[in-house]
Amino acid sequence: RDIDDIDALVQTMTTLAPTQFEEWSSANYRFHRRIYELSEQRHTVRLVVQVLNLVEPYVRMHAHVLGSRPNIEQQRAATVAALRAGNSALLYDTIEASILAGRAELVASMTGPIAESLR
Template identity: 65%
Template sequence: MRPDEIASALRRAFRERAIAPGQALNQDELARRYGVSRIPLREALRTLVGEGLIIMRPGLGAVVTELDAGEVQELHGLRLQLEPPLAADVVEHLGRRDIDDLARLVGAMRILDAEQSEEWSSLNYRFHRRLYELSGRRHAVRLVVQVLNLVEPYARVHAHVLGSRPQMQQERVDMVQALRDADAGRVRELIEQSIRTAREELVASMGSLPMRDGSDV
């Protein structure tokens, strides 16, 4: 495996909580898992350090980033700045086939049962990535994906531990309809609503912090 392939595999493991936040990474074990030497593995880890997904701690080495309530709030504030403004570009660039692809993802999410939480969240992540990629704003999307990767382990807690999956599913259904209607304002509203709700419920579950109003918000 090349360093970029190792980094991609580790991102997925972090998103899916197969390697949990706060967990120390054993480089020998990872090298065996991926069938690589320590050199490409170290290069991949340096990439992930740069993305904020892991940190280097004295005595422990590489550790998966674990967010506190303030960081969850900050990252969702970044999401509010980055994601809603993409709505107009998404609506402008998407075609019927793109909408149908997104609708298929939402339909596949809908038929999964309660035990298939990881499959549901993986489809939900794919939905968001595909949605934003349709904007054509490559640099903005790169930043969005970096933030999504940081918050995804917590998004899964929001969906399946805090019981928000039904509400999130309905939001995705509403999003597809807004895309079919070419209603950029409604798309933006749904994106904002989803981010704000996730932030409020996650922060409340992690400890009480004052919620700020404003553009970040």
């Protein structure tokens, strides 16, 4: 089942050692891609993959440099729970909260005029 596959990615992420940056990032990328592939909307998936590729360096910094892996893993588990519940509103809220939390943490880690303009 698709949700089980996505859940397996989350479980993989939680079992990887903190030093396994590449493996964790790869599982996280596949997690996101797979969620959007469930829509079976080829063009949407293509656009999402482009965005994933653009934000990947920031996701890596967020997870590995800022130490946010545990929080990210909790957010991924919450996403799986929303999928299992079939609750689209909860899924939307969970994904939105994850994006906003990541953005806030990245901006908070920055200094200088650009960071100030984003706050």
